[in-house]
Amino acid sequence: MSRQRIWDLPTRLFHWSLVGAIVFAVVSGKIGGNWIEWHGRSGLFILGLIIFRVIWGFVGSPTARFANFIRGPRAIKAYLKGEWHGVGHNPLGALAVIGLLTLTAIQVFSGLFANDDIAFAGPLATLVSTELSGQITGAHVWLFNGLLAVVGLHVAAIVFYARVKKTNLVLPMITGYQALNEGTPVVPHHKHSFVLRLAAFVAASAIASAGVYAAAGGFIGQPAPPPADHQAAPAW
């Protein structure tokens, strides 16, 4: 059986890091207490992953590029009729990719301005009024259900492929290779040199890191001083 390279290493690293980080963010957010700080850190990490993936959607290998897998309704219809024979994300699955990326982005972006009404606030919460921060927190909590729904759909589709269509979608996301039926031609995956691909990876990572630094409040200076600074407060 021949095999076809479909997912490059950065795309796979992105995918499983995102899975781990989202699980961690959900659990730490539910526990609360001092874990809320880790909830915030995992959100920043996820933001970096999302920025990276968006850039990788332009400079990554062919199957990672948006232009190659985001298709119109006609292609989706053709796919549903079984007339799609491409490699990588199918036209319907592309919608899930976009949905997951968008909802995750909204989730982490809103988290930057949110607060937990106890002792934690997102790194950019000082940029908005307390009232607005509260409203954004409400949205952050509420929109999570939407993200959960799309993740559920994504997993359900994978189960459907495994059970009904007898296609394992999980293994290729680990190994990078998809098994091909005998006689199916192998499509060349890359046309760029390793050095160029590495450079693209480094550049995308650097931009993502800069984005995380900005989101962590790196450019807005120190957070507001705590009230009743004990150095300056009167003795009473």
Next chain:
Amino acid sequence: MKQVKPFLIAVALSVTASAFAQQAAPKPETVIKWRQSVYQVLAWNSSRIKANVDGQFNREEVVRAANSTAAIANSGLGALYAPGTEQGKGWHDTSAKPEIFKDGKKVGDLAGNFVREANELAKIAVNGDQAAVKAQFGKLGQTCKACHDDYKVKD
């Protein structure tokens, strides 16, 4: 005439007394203001403790904030969720969900957890090191969250 006068005085007194009695029960708006204010004071205290466990540790400041928190926790906060205050405006519209007025037993348990952890924090603040205070402060925050999750309206 002689019997009428004391009677009139008695009537006048009882009318006045009942008017006072009605005034003695605070208006719902007042109660809602009190309860909203209590949480603002708790927020002040918790922000002081947080500043001290994340930055430079000033025990005196932590003890003051922890004692203030424990005092509020032990002050009988349940009275601020009196019947008639389910809806309405204090400083702003109430953030309490209707369920907090119905789930008596569960709310009591959650409130009991809050009181217990607040007392523990006040105890640890006296001798504990920064890490111990931080750990207990986290536990206290979890009891805040437990109630917020179920009974506080998200905007």
